[in-house]
Amino acid sequence: MSSTSQKHKEFVAEPMGEKPVMALAGIGEVLGGKLEEKGFDKAYVVLGQFLVLKKDEELFRDWLKDTCGANAKQQRDCYGCLKEWCDAFL
Amino acid sequence: MASLDNKSPQEISDLLDEYGIKHGPVVGTTRNLYVKKLKEAMAKGKKAKPSSDKTYYREEEEEVTYVYKTPTKSETSGDGGPYMRSRREWAEGEYGHDTSYSSYSSSRPEYRGRDLVNEPYMYDTPSTYSSNSYAKPTPMKSEPEKPKAQKSSRLIPLWLQFVFFLALAAFLYLVFSNMETNEPIQGIV
Numbered sequence: 001m002s003s004t005s006q007k008h009k010e011f012v013a014e015p016m017g018e019k020p021v022m023a024l025a026g027i028g029e030v031l032g033g034k035l036e037e038k039g040f041d042k043a044y045v046v047l048g049q050f051l052v053l054k055k056d057e058e059l060f061r062d063w064l065k066d067t068c069g070a071n072a073k074q075q076r077d078c079y080g081c082l083k084e085w086c087d088a089f090l
Numbered sequence: 091m092a093s094l095d096n097k098s099p100q101e102i103s104d105l106l107d108e109y110g111i112k113h114g115p116v117v118g119t120t121r122n123l124y125v126k127k128l129k130e131a132m133a134k135g136k137k138a139k140p141s142s143d144k145t146y147y148r149e150e151e152e153e154v155t156y157v158y159k160t161p162t163k164s165e166t167s168g169d170g171g172p173y174m175r176s177r178r179e180w181a182e183g184e185y186g187h188d189t190s191y192s193s194y195s196s197s198r199p200e201y202r203g204r205d206l207v208n209e210p211y212m213y214d215t216p217s218t219y220s221s222n223s224y225a226k227p228t229p230m231k232s233e234p235e236k237p238k239a240q241k242s243s244r245l246i247p248l249w250l251q252f253v254f255f256l257a258l259a260a261f262l263y264l265v266f267s268n269m270e271t272n273e274p275i276q277g278i279v
Binding site for chain 2: 049056062063066
């Protein structure tokens with residue numbers, strides 16, 4: 001298992017509730033701002049998008065790249081974070 | 091070419107299927123992504139049709155996989171037991187297997203119940219790969235497919251394999267006969 005960041009561990013440890021989108025691993029200030037502009041202002045909205053894309057890695061990563069310009073690492077981190085959260089709580 | 095923007099979500103979904111692009115529902119937030127993917131696919135000019143044709147191939151494919159599978163299965167299972175029994179176990183295991191066998195199971199259910207008829211049936215697929223039985227009161231289309239399966243299963247022609255084998259044997263004999271030993275080796279050679 002590749003090493004995960006502190007942010008990742010904190011996110012997947014509990015239900016996300018009303019956490020902001022910047023709580024997602026891989027999503028910092030800049031990306032978070034862009035996502036909020038597009039209407040994805042909470043982590044659960046991004047979760048919704050993740051689910052609508054059927055939790056598919058390629059689709060989600062492409063979407064993330066198109067929506068906020070995330071690079072490969074950020075895409076990977078965000079996907080991994082959401083996937084693990086879903087495995088635990090969904 | 092009709093603009094993708096004017097298409098309904100259902101049409102977008104159908105197009106994605108035509109190009110073989112895996113996708114979820116086409117909703118407000120996903121539409122852009124899918125339209126972009128469709129444009130890329132169209133630009134590449136690739137057109138992957140869904141798998142309706144593949145069912146035809148499956149019957150032949152499965153025939154070929156029998157060729158590869160049967161040696162290992164018959165060798166590992168039932169070495170001590172009768173040859174027939176190991177074959178039957180294998181066949182029944184394959185039936186349990188899955189979807190693509192539906193064509194077989196639908197055409198040969200009557201053979202499963204009857205031991206007597208099992209016998210000719212059993213030999214039909216094993217005989218594709220080799221050795222023993224050429225008993226063929228085989229019902230299906232396995233006959234025309236047998237030579238095909240044989241041909242397609244060999245990358246190197248059989249005669250060439252024999253030639254290599256004989257060459258190797260001759261080489262080894264030469265090496266052996268030229269070895270210096272204290273005692274005569276006639277007993278061995």
